[in-house]
Amino acid sequence: MYNLRHFFYLDDNVQLPQQMVNWRISALRIILVTMLSICVVILLHNLHALNDTKNTQNLQVALSLTTILAALLCLSQKFYQLCAHALLLVIIAAAISINLFTPALQVAQIGSIFTYVTPIIALLLIGQKTASCYAILNLIPLYFIFQDLSTSVLNAQNEVLNNANYYVHCLVFFFFNICIPLAVWRTSLAANRLHKQFQKHTKLLEKQKNLYRKFFQKAYSAIILVNEEQQIVEANQKAKQLLNLYHHPLPCPISHVLNAALDHTTKLYKVNNAIVQIDAQEHHEKSLSAWYLSDASEQFYLQQQFKALGAQHHQTKYFNTHVNLPNTTWLTEQIDTAIQGGEPFAIAIADNQNLQMLEHGITAEQRKLLYKHINKLFEHYPQAGSSVAYLGSGRIGFIAQYHESLLTVAKHWQNNLDFWVKLGELQYHAKYAISLAAYPQHGYSAERLIKNAVQACELRQSNSLCSIFDFSIKKQRLARHEMALLLEKALEQDELEIYLQGKHFSCSRLIGFEALARWNCKLLGFVPAGEFIAIAEEFGLIEMLTQHIIRKLCQTLSHYPELPIPVAVNVSAQDLEQDDFAAQIKAHLSDHRLSPSAIELELTEYSIANDRAHTLMQLKSLSQYGVKIAIDDFGTGYSNIARLIEYPITRLKFDRSLLDRIDSDRNQHALLSGMVKICAEMGIAALAEGVETPIQRDALASLGMQEFQGYLYSKPQPIEQVLSEFVNEIQSGLRTY
Structure with missing residues (x-):
């Protein structure tokens, strides 16, 4: 019994290849088996009657039809479409054969009626289009019946196929009463089962829908359903609260709720006072998708703060x-x-x-x-x-x-x-x-x-x-470092010497000296002042160098108490930054019992630009003590003479860069002339440095300049030699002051 149910596919749950449905194959096999059974009976009857009639044509027709139907039955699963169409063609061929070889017109018409079943079979086995074609094709036998036309090729007296009349009646009877009802029964059985499954699935879908609605409304996430027209058709409770949909009846365009995006990459939108983020978009069907939303306000504002901090960090890291x-x-x-x-x-x-x-x-x-x-x-x-x-x-x-x-x-x-x-x-x-x-x-x-x-x-x-x-610079760097070590050792061992260069009136009378440091190193030989002073500034030895020169100068001057003119010493900006600089100068003078007028401090313009209040306080302290203050290399910076009135300045030394074209440059001549007049008005002595030719001296003197320093008057010489000669000239009466 199981084999028969399986052979006729009476169970709809059997899986078939090529997505074929069970009931169609089942109907095809029922029809084929029924027709095959009729043909087998006819075949057996013809075999039994073969001895009486000696006519093999009926036997040949029955055998051919039986063979064809058996072949179609075997191929019905693997080649279903081919077998279904072949069955319809067999029915039409059988009807044509009945018309051709049945002499009785009434029987032939019954054969024509046999083709009327083809649309039903085509509808069951193949589909509407094929059934429609066969319905139209059946107009031909209908025409023959209405016109009482005969297509038989046999005469009425021919008794060869007379038995075919019975076969035709039997075939039509069994076909319409057994074959077709069984096929329709199988189809209706499948339809009933399908209907029951549909009802069952409908109930299940209804339960799932109710369950889905329950979970949809009570979901932790805010969810909205959006159709293909970009309208919100449904929203759960959290989505309504988040998007404030209570004032927007659904469905409503999503553009009315979500306006321009704050960030298209992360899909952030501002809705009222909240920042809404679209976390995901799921397309459940062609016209409906679910959007999962979340409140990203806190995250958004934290990100803004982090961006601000990041920008600040970036500025701190990469920007001054x-x-x-x-x-x-x-x-x-x-x-x-x-x-x-x-x-x-x-x-x-x-x-x-x-x-x-x-x-x-x-x-x-x-x-x-x-x-x-x-x-x-x-x-x-x-x-x-x-x-x-x-x-x-x-x-x-x-x-x-x-x-x-x-x-x-x-x-x-x-x-x-x-x-x-x-x-x-x-x-x-x-x-x-x-x-x-x-x-x-x-x-x-x-x-x-x-x-x-x-x-x-x-x-x-x-x-x-x-x-x-x-790459030799590295060696030079090491050499400069070694020079700094040698300079520090030279200061400790008192290897530096002091040279003096005179300052003169235009009449060549001495009005003072400038102390210049000279270093004749045992290892390096004679080192230019500009070179070792730069080393001292680079390696932090300038304060030590200045104090060493002042101390040694005061010690030497203490042997010449009768010296009537001051000796100037250069002071750097770094020296003035020391809080006890003025106190140290006073201590040196006091230790060697020198008058404050014995020395003069020469500062650069930059020195008085550094910490004006502190520098001014120190300079006023020294000036009140009696130490004279001069500005050296004036004109290399950007100070103006009017500003110097704040400082206790007694002398301005004009840099040689202002004097080198005094005899050829009219602008330089006019500028220097104005500056000399201003100095005269302010009571500040003006001294020209680097005077080397009589032409320069005469040009400067014509402007009112009265004090000069340079090779035209004297060259730097050792301090002991200069002071001893100067004192001897005073004592011998060659110089008077």
Whole structure:
């Protein structure tokens, strides 16, 4: 029994290949088996009647039809469509055969009626279109019946196929009463089962729908259902609260609720006072999707705070707010990026030559204006690979592209960074010396390139404004360090000597001396003053050097109490920064029983620009004590004479740079003339330094200048020699004071 149910596919739960349905194959096999059974019966009957009639045609027809039906039955599962169409063709072929070989018209018409069943079978087994075609095709036999037309090829007296009349009646009877009802029964059985399953699934879907609604409304997440017209058709309780949908009847356009996005990447929207985020979008069907929402207000504002902190951290890490320029860290990363590019480039360090004025003579706002102007300059120079960065101590650094010699590049940038700029009411001369280190010949990392460029900057010759890193610079650095050690040892062992150079009236009368330090090292030989003083400033020995010179000068002057003119000694800005500087000067004079008028302190303009209140207090203390104060190298900075009235200044020494073209430059002549007159009005003595020719002296004297110092009058000589000769001339009456 199970095999029959399985053979006829009476169970609809059996899985078939090619997505075929069980009931169609079942109906096909029922029809085939029924027709095959009729044909087998006819075949057996013909075999039994074969001895009486000796006619094999009926047997051949029955055998052929039986064979065809058996073959279709075997192939009905694997080639279902082919077998279904073949069955319909067999029925039509059988009907045509009945019409052709049945002499009785009434029987032939019954054969024509046999084709009327093809639309029903086509509808059951194949589909509507095929059934429609066969219904139209059945108009042909209907026409033959209405017209009583006969298509038989046999005459009425031929008795060969007379038995076919019974076969036709039996075939039609069994086909319409057994075959077709069984096929329809199988189809209705499948329909009933399908209906029951549909009802069952409907109840299940209803339960699932109720359960879905329950979970949808009570879901922890806010969920809205959006159709293809971008309308909200349903929303759970949390979504209504989040989006304030109580005032928007559903369905409503989502654009009325979610306006412009704050962030398209994370899908953030501002709804009333909340920040709503779309976490996910699920497409459940073609016209409906579920949007999962969440309140991202706290997260959003935290992100904003983190972004602000990140921007602040980025500014702190890469930006110097004091000058509004990127810093060394930023430049290092720019260099790393350039190294990855693989193209040669140079790291340039620009060292400000007016550093003391930059740090002490201008305000913070004026300093920002200067660097703003420099930054704008770089925007007009495509040769720079990046913007300028501030490295501290007045230095700036940048990446310089080059296609020629490094020295040419250094000179080019030195010219670009030599300019005058107005900072508020102040005219400032920005003058930079350029030092270069190139990639890859001078280093393969940003740190090494910057370090080498800085070394080239620090070891640059004082009379040069351009320098290129050389690996021998390291040796020079070590040599400078060794020189600093030797200088410190020389100060401890009193190896430095003091030379004096006279100051004269225009009539050649001496009015004072200037003390100059000289160092004849046992290992290095004679070291120029400009070189070892720079070493002292670089390695923090300048205060020790100044105190050593003043102490030694006071000790020597104590042997010449009758000296009527003062001896000037140079004092640096670093000396004036010491809180006890004035006290130390007074102590030296007191220890050697010298009058305060025995010495004169010569300061630079930068010295009085450094901490004005502190410096002014110290200078007034010394002036009241009796020490004279002079300004040395006046004209190299940016002070004006009117400002000096605040300080107890008794003498201005004009730098030789203001005098070198006095006899040829009318502007310089006019400027110096005005300054001399102002000094005379303020009661300040004006002294010209570096006078070497009578022409210079006469030109300066014509302006009213009365005091001179230079090789025209005297050269520096050892202090003992100068003082002993000077005192002897006084005692012998050759000099009178």
